Amino acid sequence: MSVAYGPPEMMAVAMARLIRDGELVFIGVNSPLPLVAASLARRLHAPNCTLLSIGGGVNPTPAGLGAATSSARLSIGSASVFDNVDFYGLVARGGVDTTFLGLAQIDERGRVNSSFIGEQKRPTVRFPGGGGAATILPLSRRVILWRASHSPRIFVEEVPFVTSAGNIDRVVTPLCTFRKEEGFLVLDSIHSYIDRERLAKSTGFAIRNLDRAPVTPPPTAAELSELERLDPTGVRRSEFPPGDLSAA
Amino acid sequence: MSKQLALEDAVRLIKNGQRITIGGTLCQRVPAAFVREMARQAVRDLELVKPSPGYDIDLLAAAGCVRRIRSGIVSLEQPFGMAPNFRRAVEEGRLEVIENACPTIMASLQAASFGVPFQPVAGLQGSDIPKVSGFGKVTDPFSGKEVYVVEAIQPDWAIIHVNEADARGNARIYGTPVWDRLMSRAARRCILTAEKILPTEHFASQPELTVVPELFVEAVVLAPSGAWPTSSYPDHDLDEAAIWDYLKKLRAPDGLARYLEETKAHDRSEKEVAA
Numbered sequence: 326m327s328v329a330y331g332p333p334e335m336m337a338v339a340m341a342r343l344i345r346d347g348e349l350v351f352i353g354v355n356s357p358l359p360l361v362a363a364s365l366a367r368r369l370h371a372p373n374c375t376l377l378s379i380g381g382g383v384n385p386t387p388a389g390l391g392a393a394t395s396s397a398r399l400s401i402g403s404a405s406v407f408d409n410v411d412f413y414g415l416v417a418r419g420g421v422d423t424t425f426l427g428l429a430q431i432d433e434r435g436r437v438n439s440s441f442i443g444e445q446k447r448p449t450v451r452f453p454g455g456g457g458a459a460t461i462l463p464l465s466r467r468v469i470l471w472r473a474s475h476s477p478r479i480f481v482e483e484v485p486f487v488t489s490a491g492n493i494d495r496v497v498t499p500l501c502t503f504r505k506e507e508g509f510l511v512l513d514s515i516h517s518y519i520d521r522e523r524l525a526k527s528t529g530f531a532i533r534n535l536d537r538a539p540v541t542p543p544p545t546a547a548e549l550s551e552l553e554r555l556d557p558t559g560v561r562r563s564e565f566p567p568g569d570l571s572a573a
Numbered sequence: 574m575s576k577q578l579a580l581e582d583a584v585r586l587i588k589n590g591q592r593i594t595i596g597g598t599l600c601q602r603v604p605a606a607f608v609r610e611m612a613r614q615a616v617r618d619l620e621l622v623k624p625s626p627g628y629d630i631d632l633l634a635a636a637g638c639v640r641r642i643r644s645g646i647v648s649l650e651q652p653f654g655m656a657p658n659f660r661r662a663v664e665e666g667r668l669e670v671i672e673n674a675c676p677t678i679m680a681s682l683q684a685a686s687f688g689v690p691f692q693p694v695a696g697l698q699g700s701d702i703p704k705v706s707g708f709g710k711v712t713d714p715f716s717g718k719e720v721y722v723v724e725a726i727q728p729d730w731a732i733i734h735v736n737e738a739d740a741r742g743n744a745r746i747y748g749t750p751v752w753d754r755l756m757s758r759a760a761r762r763c764i765l766t767a768e769k770i771l772p773t774e775h776f777a778s779q780p781e782l783t784v785v786p787e788l789f790v791e792a793v794v795l796a797p798s799g800a801w802p803t804s805s806y807p808d809h810d811l812d813e814a815a816i817w818d819y820l821k822k823l824r825a826p827d828g829l830a831r832y833l834e835e836t837k838a839h840d841r842s843e844k845e846v847a848a
Contacts, residue, residue: 354599354625355650381749392651395599395625397748397806408749409598409624413676417695436699439646440672445705447666453655456625456646459674460696488672490699563651 330544332499333561335516336473337361337552338544339497340425343469346371348422351412351465353379353456354395358471359425361390361552361561368551377421381406390556392563413457416464423494424465426458428472430484433530435493435505437462437470438484445486455488462491470496473564477529499565500524502541512538575740576793580841583764583792584610587730592620594682594760596733596753597803599627599650600811602746604734604766606799606840612636613833622682622728624675624752628803628816631656634668635829642668643726645675653816658823672706677723679752682759684725691722731760733785734800736808738767742790743776743783748806750784757785766796768805801839 330338340362344350348371352359363376367384376384380399387401400406415421429452430438437458443449462468468491472479475498495513496503501524504513511534515524521535544552552561584607587593597603608629611619620641621630627649633639635658647659662668677694684692693713697703703710709722733753735744744765746753757763763785770793776783798805802815822828 354646355648357651391810393600393804393811395601395650395751396804396810397601398810400748406749408754409675409752410679410755413679417676440702441663441670445672446669448664451660451663451670453648454644454646454670454672455674455702457675459700459702460676460694463696463698486705487699487701489674491696 330549332473332516333358333559333565334544334549334552335541336471336497336499337365337561338548339502339541340469340471341365341369341548343495343497344371344374344423347373349375349377349420351377351416351421351424352394353425355427356394356425357392357560357563358473360394361556362425364390364555365548365552368555369548377407377412379409379412381408383407389558390560392560413460416457416461419464421461421465423467423469424461425469425471426456426461426489428470429453430479430481431470431496431510432481432484433509435490435508435510436484436487437489438486439488440486442485458489462489462493465492467494468492469494472496472498474498474566475500475527477527480527481529500527509533514539514541516541517543576742576790577740577770578792578794580606580610580766580794580796581614583607583794584614584616586764586792587611587616587619589616590618591729592622592727593730593732594622594728594756595626595629596731596751596756597800598625598751599648600653600803600816602734602751602800602805603627603629603803604732604796604799605629605801605803606796607732607734607764607766607794608632609833609836609840611638612829613837622678622726624673624678627656631658634659634662635823637667639668641671643671643673643678643681645673645678649816652813653820657820672702674700674702677702677708679755681723681726682752682755684723685727686755686758689725691724693720693722697721728756728760729762731756731763732766733757733763734766734796734805735768735785736805737769737771737775738765738793739771739773739776739787740793741773742785742787742793743773744785744790745776745782746784754784757789760789762791763789764792764794765790766794766799768797768799768808770795796840798839
């Protein structure tokens, strides 16, 4: 039996599966998909992972999820408030297992640019900045990067500026999941609804193992029904531009 | 002694060319009424030091109030995405960004709050940020290992929106203080905008809940919903429709002036100063 799903569901499930039971997982600002994924993992295979939110909560239990992950609502149900200064101390002392980080551009060597393109004083493109990534990427035991969009302007041969680099474990996109192997991004799996030619055209560097990587196991019925119960308002879709939600 | 001022008078404390830090994060508990009043009074050439600005820098960039910013990330967060007026100001060369990571701004503020000239910071390996932003690298005299250091940066003012304050400047913040506790200790002086002004006894009854003590505070402004359209936990979440409306209005040539005019009554209401 086939179950309907698209890139938001595939990404949320793929990211959830990467979380291991018992880990301490950090969810920062601007992170709707990681919030959904970590909450899903806690309901499925990782009930004993600790979710630390930049909203101040340790395993918060707000009534519903929202797209703004810096909200102080993400301390509701928490027995303590763990603020930004506390978090950056914890990550610096090596206390964080897994962190999700966004990106504006990434290159074949897993270097991330979230800062700018062009001259620093007057850039042709200004990005938001990397947040804490330059500190977190070398210090969090594992970092899962994600971006709800996949194009040759995002996945480039070489970034013009390195905002952050370090312990990349996986990069999850609407088309595929990469992993870092011997210093280079390689294809971990390609999502079931994407053909390999399209993935190659959408990526600005040559994928070394394009033809050999497996297909990402589609979300199971159990994963999808739990996802729908957890996220009835569709926070998982909030990072996708309107009209960009179909698998086609 | 009461430090309570009307919003317009408190904003007049900010002088052109000063360095400020602003409490809250992205679209959460930003002292938005104060920020809009700075734009109305056309304060100029400010330097903003803040790990994670959002609505505040977007509006101040549109109004031309800020010449330089030290930040880790600038965003309005989902569902709004990037701060478009900030982006335009930087791409047009009107606003300089000194690239940081959030915790390197934090460390610069910590150094200021501790009274030391610089602060070692963890991480940053492989990043171009230390090179372009003038961080130092020193040898740890104890282990012999190399470590990045950032200089102390002391803002002239920390402007913080709080849930409750007394007229002397003691304040509570409910939910996460984000970076505000540190900001209050790093800046030369603080200005508070408060949802409520309550008697000092309220704070003395549970002093451990006071995030900002009066000794750092220069002025207190009564500003009910002074964080709007950003959130003020637990009273209200961010006002999504109002932030979309802000973004839409500012796309028009005279949009900022209209927006500042339309929000003036909201911002300046309840400005009665206690005797």
